Amino acid sequence: MKLTVDGTEHDLDIEPDMPLLWALRDELGLTGVKYGCGIAQCGACTVHIDGQAVRSCQVAAGDVWGPVTTIHGLGTPQALHAVQAAWIAHQVAQCGYCQSGQIMQAAALLATTPNPTDADIDDAMSGNLCRCGTYGRIRAAVKSAAASLAGASE
């Protein structure tokens, strides 16, 4: 089976019903994609398929309909995406385990809604669980990232 992940095409010999999450983590070693619940309740496994934020624990590898972007493809420590830069500036993370998913969800939000209202942020981000309780910093970082992306596109 062929999967394009973070710009690289992979040929994988796996069962088509293996969740994309486990193909990414255990077969491709992309461990920034996190397992939290396995039933789409926490959002820690969020990746983009064709730019759309999806829970990779709920997408069978055989059903992937487009190129996959993970947290590793969004940006790197040396070349940060604006959302990642905002997450660092606001020091959002505590344990950090949910933050890959939060960041991927926020990046997808800002791609379609460059200037989100609080209600937009509530709608987009409420499927992502943070047991450490970093929600206030997440909200502030989403707004900062929006401002920084708007500045960059002017």
Added chain:
Amino acid sequence: MSRAARIARRSFLIGSAAIAGGVAFGVVAYRRPHENPLLDALPPGQAALTPYVLVKPDGLTLITPRTDLGQGAYHLQAALIAEELDVTLDQVTVDPGPPDPAYYNTALSADAVPFPATDDGVLAETTRAVMDAPMKFMGIQITGGSTTVPDGWEKLRHAGAVARETLKAAAESQTGTPRASMTTENGAVILPDGTRLPYTDLASVAAGIAPVTDITLRPPGDWRLIGTEMQRLDIRAKSTGTQGYGIDLQLDDMLYAAVRTNPRPGGAMLSHDATRARDLRGVHDIVQITGGIGVLADNSWRAMQAVQAIAIDWGPAPFPPEMDAHWQALSDSFTDDLIDSRNRDDGDVDTALVRSERITAEYRAPYLSHAPLEPVNATVRVTPDRVDVWTATQIPRFVQAHVARITGYDRADVHVHVLMAGGSFGHRLEDLVVRQAAELATTVPGRPVKLTLSREEDMAHDYPRQIAMARGRGAVSDGRVVACDLGIAMPSVLASQIGRLGLPAIGPDLQIVAGAWDQPFAIPDYRVTGYRAPTLAPVSSWRSVGASTNGFFHDSFLDELIHAAGADPLEERLRLCTHAPSRKVLEAVGEMSNWGAPLPAGRGRGVAFCLSFGVPCAEVVEVTATDSGIRLDAVFVAAEVGRVIDPVNFENQVQGGVIWGLGHAIMAETTFADGQVQQRNFDSFPFLRQYQCPDITVRGLETGRRVRGIGEPPVPPAAPALGNAIFDATGTRLREMPFNRHIDFV
């Protein structure tokens, strides 16, 4: 010291503690500093100047032995060392180091004495000092109890200063320049002529020099880091998916494992049929373990699928299978013969309550899972001469001992590598998953086995927060609270948890009354009694432990009495409060929340206070009763911690603690049916979400004499502040968590 001698001495220390109770040899061992574990197998050219600072020609490593659970422990420990060592945080790497008695926790024992944190009299202080000896003697290396900062506050700065002065001594021996004329800056010794000698260049000379230990800690005016906003060491990795957690470990030739054990915790596996599972793709082997069965496979998902395909017949639970019996056991525990402690008994409550009209109430708090977002996991590899364990644990030395016992290896040959934790909240004080991984790994010598529990398996065996019940009786007179008698019944968390660690739990368990008996209020007739309920389901420490239930009981009942008296909730708490730092946090939240200013119709505010882990913490919650339920509007928090090490981390911890307290109080509980946990994933164990999260304004006070930790203290006041606010807004008094059993929320 030879390796054999090191092993012998460690075995002797630990062995004698377990056997002789630490008396005969304890004093000798206590007075002798623990040897420096970094000297073990130190290559030539490197200097381990204290157990906390390793100087190598190619870099500096700071040892941060308290586990990072998300609370920023690595960052805070590194900052304290760096403050005196004169390095910047980007010049160092941090490493949790090996499990070792040298890293014993000094602060953990201070809260185990029967004196409230507000008591700094001679007897209380002497008892705390004496309690330090067994902790050191037994080398209790635990992360917990909000102790990382208080434990490290002097110890780590001292370590940094010793390393700094020793590096200067090395420079003196290398250059002949007197040490007293040197300064240090950004990882280098500066000679009087301005010459910079990087610490790393001094490593091999320093290795041959006895550490300089006659040092004086710098006064606060000279601090560069403490009190400033720093960038957390892990923040870039945690924002880019590059932080490695235990679950992310990948080793050559590794097998991936999944297990299922009796969903009735502690029950047996009666029989099983693994025929179907054995034929599934990727399955390497199927192995029976304590209380269940495990699958070794070539992928985590395949292992989890296969373990689900095994048909298993489970035995009964070794505790009452239904909740009714648990509540009945608590209800039946308010009897004189089950009194565990009565350390607060002021005035004459019985007489007072005969004299006046009594106000009575009963409160309940449920079991609650810790459920950190990273399911617990461990990787173990058994080879002929050693065992390696990789896991995120709060109890590395207990892990070492348990794995040694399971594998039959000498404890000194069990190497525990502590990894970053994706949350814990107390969950990683248990090591069930490590023991299971060790059982599996012994069957495949040479191959690393990574065991990841499924979310469901993890929550079925979470060792939840204790269930608890309280009964209050009180009286008011002339607009004042005059009598309060609070009884609290719960099973002993200490006995349950310490028992699994293989240690004896003797004497009263002060966690049964923590956050209630030790509150700084001068109510004339005032009594708090702890009742030890029988052992029910196995339970463990959950963020703020006893105070997580008792802060709710004590402050909610106080609020009921204050309302009955017709007094102002903040003013009456202040009038009753005898402890100056506690009064200050109450005054602070009053000012921050503009307490007393009129609120619009439908809106209410509540204040609550709890002193836990030595930290007085007050919170004001504001809510609105809307058509679709209670909406959280705002929270104001003030806490007294002596010193705020890093204001950003402090604020983040306090906000997280408030959300932890509110989220569980509103909507979460762990219940048993047929002996099994009913809530095994986040669909049935919900938590606060982004759209429900209020603004949380935080203030840290720094007037206290002692430096304290902030991980847990914001939790206990959150639930009562919310309950008190809902009473203010609606007139409904909530006496049972979760509150959504009784009232709707937005």
